[in-house]
Amino acid sequence: xxxxxxxxxxxxxxxxxxxxxxxxxxxxxxxxxxxxxxxxxxxxxxxxxxxxxxxxxxxxxxxxxxxxxxxxxxxxxxxxxxxxxxxxxxxxxxxxxxxxxxxxxxxxxxxxxxxxxxxxxxxxxxxxxxxxxxxxxxxxxxxxxxxxxxxxxxxxxxxxxxxxxxxxxxxxxxxxxxxxxxxxxxxxxxxxxxxxxxxxxxxxxxxxxxxxxxxxxxxxxxxxxxxxxxxxxxxxxxxxxxxxxxxxxxxxxxxxxxxxxxxxxxxxxxxxxxxxxxxxxxxxxxxxxxxxxxxxxxxxxxxxxxxxxxxxxxxxxxxxxxxxxxxxxxxxxxxxxxxxxxxxxxxxxxxxxxxxxxxxxxxxxxxxxxxxxxxxxxxxxxxxxxxxxxxxxxxxxxxxxxxxxxxxxxxxxxxxxxxxxxxxxxxxxxxxxxxxxxxxxxxxxxxxxxxxxxxxxxxxxxxxxxxxxxxxxxxxxxxxxxxxxxxxxxxxxxxxxxxxxxxxxxxxxxxxxxxxxxxxxxxxxxxxxxxxxxxxxxxxxxxxxxxxxxxxxxxxxxxxxxxxxxxxx
Amino acid sequence: xxxxxxxxxxxxxxxxxxxxxxxxxxxxxxxxxxxxxxxxxxxxxxxxxxxxxxxxxxxxxxxxxxxxxxxxxxxxxxxxxxxxxxxxxxxxxxxxxxxxxxxxxxxxxxxxxxxxxxxxxxxxxxxxxxxxxxxxxxxxxxxxxxxxxxxxxxxxxxxxxxxxxxxxxxxxxxxxxxxxxxxxxxxxxxxxxxxxxxxxxxxxxxxxx
Numbered sequence: 001x002x003x004x005x006x007x008x009x010x011x012x013x014x015x016x017x018x019x020x021x022x023x024x025x026x027x028x029x030x031x032x033x034x035x036x037x038x039x040x041x042x043x044x045x046x047x048x049x050x051x052x053x054x055x056x057x058x059x060x061x062x063x064x065x066x067x068x069x070x071x072x073x074x075x076x077x078x079x080x081x082x083x084x085x086x087x088x089x090x091x092x093x094x095x096x097x098x099x100x101x102x103x104x105x106x107x108x109x110x111x112x113x114x115x116x117x118x119x120x121x122x123x124x125x126x127x128x129x130x131x132x133x134x135x136x137x138x139x140x141x142x143x144x145x146x147x148x149x150x151x152x153x154x155x156x157x158x159x160x161x162x163x164x165x166x167x168x169x170x171x172x173x174x175x176x177x178x179x180x181x182x183x184x185x186x187x188x189x190x191x192x193x194x195x196x197x198x199x200x201x202x203x204x205x206x207x208x209x210x211x212x213x214x215x216x217x218x219x220x221x222x223x224x225x226x227x228x229x230x231x232x233x234x235x236x237x238x239x240x241x242x243x244x245x246x247x248x249x250x251x252x253x254x255x256x257x258x259x260x261x262x263x264x265x266x267x268x269x270x271x272x273x274x275x276x277x278x279x280x281x282x283x284x285x286x287x288x289x290x291x292x293x294x295x296x297x298x299x300x301x302x303x304x305x306x307x308x309x310x311x312x313x314x315x316x317x318x319x320x321x322x323x324x325x326x327x328x329x330x331x332x333x334x335x336x337x338x339x340x341x342x343x344x345x346x347x348x349x350x351x352x353x354x355x356x357x358x359x360x361x362x363x364x365x366x367x368x369x370x371x372x373x374x375x376x377x378x379x380x381x382x383x384x385x386x387x388x389x390x391x392x393x394x395x396x397x398x399x400x401x402x403x404x405x406x407x408x409x410x411x412x413x414x415x416x417x418x419x420x421x422x423x424x425x426x427x428x429x430x431x432x433x434x435x436x437x438x439x440x441x442x443x444x445x446x447x448x449x450x451x452x453x454x455x456x457x458x459x460x461x462x463x464x465x466x467x468x469x470x471x472x473x474x475x476x477x478x479x480x481x482x483x484x485x486x487x488x489x490x491x492x493x494x495x496x497x498x499x500x501x502x503x504x505x506x507x508x509x510x511x512x513x514x515x516x517x518x519x520x521x522x523x524x525x526x527x528x529x530x531x532x533x534x535x536x537x538x539x540x541x542x543x544x545x546x547x548x549x550x551x552x553x554x555x556x557x558x559x560x561x562x563x564x565x566x567x568x569x
Numbered sequence: 570x571x572x573x574x575x576x577x578x579x580x581x582x583x584x585x586x587x588x589x590x591x592x593x594x595x596x597x598x599x600x601x602x603x604x605x606x607x608x609x610x611x612x613x614x615x616x617x618x619x620x621x622x623x624x625x626x627x628x629x630x631x632x633x634x635x636x637x638x639x640x641x642x643x644x645x646x647x648x649x650x651x652x653x654x655x656x657x658x659x660x661x662x663x664x665x666x667x668x669x670x671x672x673x674x675x676x677x678x679x680x681x682x683x684x685x686x687x688x689x690x691x692x693x694x695x696x697x698x699x700x701x702x703x704x705x706x707x708x709x710x711x712x713x714x715x716x717x718x719x720x721x722x723x724x725x726x727x728x729x730x731x732x733x734x735x736x737x738x739x740x741x742x743x744x745x746x747x748x749x750x751x752x753x754x755x756x757x758x759x760x761x762x763x764x765x766x767x768x769x770x771x772x773x774x775x776x777x778x
Contacts, residue, residue: 008749049583053576072573076581126662139589143580171576178584183592190596197624199610200593200600205661206610208619210627211760212634218622218660220610224600225593242663245703247624248610253750309696310670316680317689322696322711326675327665329702330638330709333744333751355665355703364669456669478667559671568673 001307005335009299012257012339016264023265024272024284030180031153031173031273033057042179049175057175060166063510066154067503069170070147074114074499077140081110084136085128094129095204101127104487111491113137115498116144116380118230118237118350118473119464119490121481125219125240130202137237138226142186145233145266146177148382151502152270153277155386158509159410160278162517167509181266182233189262190228196258197251198224223248231262234380236350236473244340244353245329256332256353260340263349267378270385278410282528287388290536294377295346298366303338305363312566327358338363345370348380350473357451357460357476361560364459367474368556371466372548373540374429374501380471386505388536392527393422393508395539399525399532409527411517421508428500430547432469432493437462437551445485451478454569455562459555464490469497613761621757626708628658629756632725634763635710635718637756638697639682641666642705658706666701686717709753712741726763736762 029036035043050057061069085101088094101109105121112119113136122128128137150173157167194200199220208216223239227249230236240246250256268288275284307323314320323334332340332353340353345367356367370377376387397414400407407414440446440461450457460476467474468490475481481490526532562569600608612619621627626637642664644656656662668675679699688694695713715737723733740759744750 004744004748011748045587049580052583053579055576069573069576072577073580076577080581080585123662123664134593135585135589138593139585142588143584171580174580178588183588186592187596191599194596194600194604194607197607197611200597200608201610202597203609206612206619208612208621208627209615210621211757211764212627212629212631214628216621216625216627216658216660218610218625219662222593222597224608225596229588240663240704242665242704242706245665246663247622247626247704247706247708251611251624253745257749312670312676313679313696313700314693315690316676317683317691317693318679318699319693319696319713321713324670325696325700326668326670327701327703329704329707330697330711330753331707331750333749336750353703355667357667357669358665358703360670451667452669452672454671456671459669476667477664478669559669562671568671568676 001303002335005303005333008333008335009339012260012336015261016268019261019265020268021272023269025276027181027269027273028276030176031149032277033172033176036180038180038184046175046179050171053171055169055171057169057172060169062166063154063506063513066167066170067506070151070502071499073170073174074147077143078110078114081113081136081140082106084132085109088129088132091131093131093134093202095202096129098127098129104484105482108487108491111494112473113140113235113237114144115471115494116148116233116235116348116383117468117471117494117498118235119468119475119481119494120237120473121487121490123241124238130204130221133226133239134222138229141226141229141233141235141237142178142182143174145182145235145381146174148380149177149181149270150174150382151506152382152385154506155389155509156274156277158513159412161513163515164513167506167513182229185232186225186229189232189258190224192258193224193227193255196255198227198255199248200224220248228262230351231259231349232266234263234267234347234349236344236348238351244351245355250353253331253333253336256336256340259351259353260336260343263347263351264343264378266381267347267384270382271378274385280410280528283410286528286533287392288378289533291346291376291378291384291388293533293537294370294373294540295342298342298346298370298377299339302341302359302363302366303335305360306334306338308360310360310563312563312568315566324358324360324363327355329353341367342370345472345474346375346377346379348375348383348471348473350467352474355477356463356474357478361556361563364476365552365556368459368463368466369544369552371470371472372429372433373544375470375472383471390422390425390505390508391540392536393418394426394543395532395536396525396527398539399535403525405523408518408524411519412512412515413518417511418508421504421511424504425501425508426543428496429469432496433462433465434551436465436489436493440485440489443485445483449480449483449486451480452569455555455559456569459559462551462555465493468493471498613757620761623755623758624708625660626658626706627757629760632721634760635715635722635754635756638707638710639699639701640705641701660706663704663706665703665705708755708757710756712737712752712754715741715754715759722763728766732766733763736766
């Protein structure tokens with residue numbers, strides 16, 4: 001670790017905070033349906049969309065109506081994306097002439113993009129033509145992020161309102177988030193990316209005759225347009241197999257920093273927007289502080305572990321100065337690579353600029369743990385905010401137990417029904433992650449997919465289900481996930497990790513919205529100060545370490561001590 | 570639920586048209602009009618074709634060329650479509666080795682790579698020279714790696730070592746603004762500069778490394 005390394009990290013994070021504060025105000029205005037700078041251009045489009053959909057944006061929905069609308073939209077997206085992939089061979093804009101995608105892989109990929117996961121059991125440049133990449137995948141990069149933002153604002157309104165029966169209109173939230181936030185930011189980001197070297201063409205491949213006389217076919221395509229929304233929408237699905245490590249996705253340290261900024265800025269801004277929407281900015285800052293602590297600690301561990309490197313490899317006569325360079329690109333450096341790793345898994349992005357499978361054991365533990373938390377530091381677009389709010393509810397409940405008062409959060413009393421719903425959401429993760437991991441390790445088809453033996457093999461499988469359940473999408477990519485077992489089980493993990501989590505969260509929002517907003521009294525536990533931040537972090541640590549410590553001990557922790565002892569597998 | 574059917578279908582169609590077609594086509598149009606070099610992959614023209622992209626690494630094996638990092642990219646086996654074979658710097662199928670730090674396969678591979686460079690526990694080699702990159706297409710090596718190769722290249726080309734070292738120095742890009750990223754040498758750029766600097770330009774055939 002070097003001072004210059006930390007300076008790079010600090011500058012990128014400062015740029016995120018500097019942009020997120022005003023952007024948060026903008027998001028709050030957009031989601032409230034207020035006029036903004038872009039309204040003269042976009043309001044007619046917005047009205048046309050409502051007319052075609054046949055919805056009245058002012059007609060609000062209760063939690064059940066909101067949930068059904070969200071599910072109906074996601075289902076329609078799933079079927080259209082499935083059809084696009086299956087029919088790829090007979091559709092246009094397929095310059096490489098790829099075949100239709102196999103049923104199990106198309107099932108997995110459709111769920112993956114509809115749930116904002118972007119787990120990829122395929123290699124983009126050898127499977128998906130330009131039509132699927134644009135019309136299928138890029139579209140869902142926008143709307144799955146907008147869906148998360150919509151749900152987050154339904155939850156925000158539940159806290160902002162008193163004795164309310166409705167949470168907003170899903171179709172209006174979806175449309176506003178896409179039109180006013182994601183699309184304009186993606187246009188600007190994509191053009192900046194092109195200027196910095198990211199290709200944008202409808203060609204599929206270019207042939208070069210290399211200096212030594214060989215033929216090199218360079219896969220290419222409309223990369224920048226997908227890359228921009230991939231990060232802004234915390235999606236993470238790469239145009240190419242190597243994702244953000246590919247020189248066409250991420251040609252320089254400038255694009256790397258832009259990508260880190262882009263994947264963090266909307267989630268952080270959404271937390272600012274929350275504070276603004278409930279009229280108490282300090283509450284948003286407290287949540288952000290808790291998220292920031294986890295993000296910074298994670299970055300420090302990855303940075304330290306990767307600079308320390310792999311003593312087994314160093315002993316062979318490899319200079320230790322560069323740290324662990326297996327699976328890394330020279331142009332990025334260890335500091336920003338570490339920040340990318342922590343940020344892409346602290347959000348639900350899952351893009352990778354280094355191969356996570358080749359990280360040192362402790363360096364790999366950080367992304368794994370970030371995902372086991374459900375990607376809430378600072379989380380995906382929208383999903384980070386509602387994820388941390390659920391845990392905040394649990395934290396005030398724990399605080400209430402300690403002092404023997406009925407807990408309340410932001411003026412809403414947290415009672416048995418709210419706690420049941422919050423726990424229902426939180427508890428959907430462990431059976432999916434641990435259950436599917438255990439099943440895979442008992443199945444021959446599961447074990448046959450491993451790329452690494454020993455504890456690292458366990459980590460590969462655990463990582464896959466943690467990533468899909470939390471809708472992250474990064475991978476210990478040595479695992480061959482393109483088998484009927486993994487395509488199906490990972491698909492189910494993504495579906496339940498998204499929707500079986502969202503339904504209780506929206507039910508919780510409905511329940512909270514209906515409550516009267518009580519004014520703060522002398523007995524109210526303050527939730528905007530360091531004490532609450534500490535409590536929230538404590539609850540997160542206890543809840544998740546207890547759930548996952550045994551699995552983490554058998555994977556990364558054993559591997560770390562093996563590595564120190566020089567044991568290979 | 571039926572009342573949600575129309576908005577669901579309509580919104581998928583509308584957003585697909587807007588974000589899946591209009592957006593990428595508009596970006597493509599603007600990029601091709603204003604920034605054609607970047608938009609088409611930063612290609613380097615030579616003759617009536619291209620020698621490669623400045624951004625993407627390519628395979629170098631001859632003694633007279635600087636070598637890029639080892640690459641773990643694969644290609645479909647021409648003899649058997651169900652298998653893959655090693656194909657370094659295959660820019661149509663990017664990827665890393667995905668070997669973890671305690672992998673015996675990684676140890677065996679690195680040990681062989683270190684030996685091939687004449688290194689060993691007493692003569693450590695630069696880390697980037699024996700590890701595979703994340704993409705398998707890393708265009709760069711570290712200045713230390715380039716320095717370690719300079720003598721071999723100078724001998725193979727019959728150029729004075731000073732001249733080659735000077736070209737490496739010219740081809741070294743420092744961190745952005747002196748802070749961001751790492752110092753690095755673009756391998757294709759350096760080899761093109763060497764070819765331009767004179768000496769024999771006969772196509773090399775000797776496999777090395």
